[in-house]
Amino acid sequence: MNKPSDTPTCDALRAGGNWNPNWEPFAALDPAWTEKFLSMGITPMVSGVLDAKTIEFIAIAVDASCTHMYAPGVRRHVRRALELGATKAEITAVLQCVSVLGIHSMSMGAPILLEELAAFEQREQAQGD
Numbered sequence: 566m567n568k569p570s571d572t573p574t575c576d577a578l579r580a581g582g583n584w585n586p587n588w589e590p591f592a593a594l595d596p597a598w599t600e601k602f603l604s605m606g607i608t609p610m611v612s613g614v615l616d617a618k619t620i621e622f623i624a625i626a627v628d629a630s631c632t633h634m635y636a637p638g639v640r641r642h643v644r645r646a647l648e649l650g651a652t653k654a655e656i657t658a659v660l661q662c663v664s665v666l667g668i669h670s671m672s673m674g675a676p677i678l679l680e681e682l683a684a685f686e687q688r689e690q691a692q693g694d
Contacts, residue, residue, distance in 0.1 A: 572600040574607065585635065621646035625656065626663040 570576050575592060578584045592599040610620045621642045628638035646656055 572596050574604045575600055578603065578607075583641070585638065587635075618646060618649040618651055621649060621651065622655070622659045625659050629660055630663050631667045 572592075575584070575588075575596070588599065588603070609615065610624075615623075624642040625639055625646065627633055628635040628642060643656055
């Protein structure tokens with residue numbers, strides 16, 4: 566008699582070609598945690614609340630985001646979105662939307678730079694006086 570797997574979500578992701586090899590180290594260290602984490606992560610995708618094409622758009626955005634940048638996932642989800650009828654314009658729009666995540670580095674960093682430059686110039690002036 567076969568014992569049910571303790572990691573059915575991980576097993577299904579592996580079998581379906583959706584397993585990220587970068588997950589392997591934490592799956593080896595703590596399979597139960599990895600199973601819970603991935604089960605939680607895929608719940609919105611398998612719940613049926615959103616249509617399949619929208620799920621692929623979200624997956625493209627996550628994988629292409631500046632904090633993730635997982636090219637194999639982007640490729641897989643773009644391919645699937647196209648199979649589901651997505652257009653080049655729709656996928657481009659998703660990539661354009663997610664590209665603005667990187668602008669936050671500038672919107673946070675530029676004011677800090679201006680403040681620090683002003684403070685530096687004030688210190689320089691004070692030392693010169």
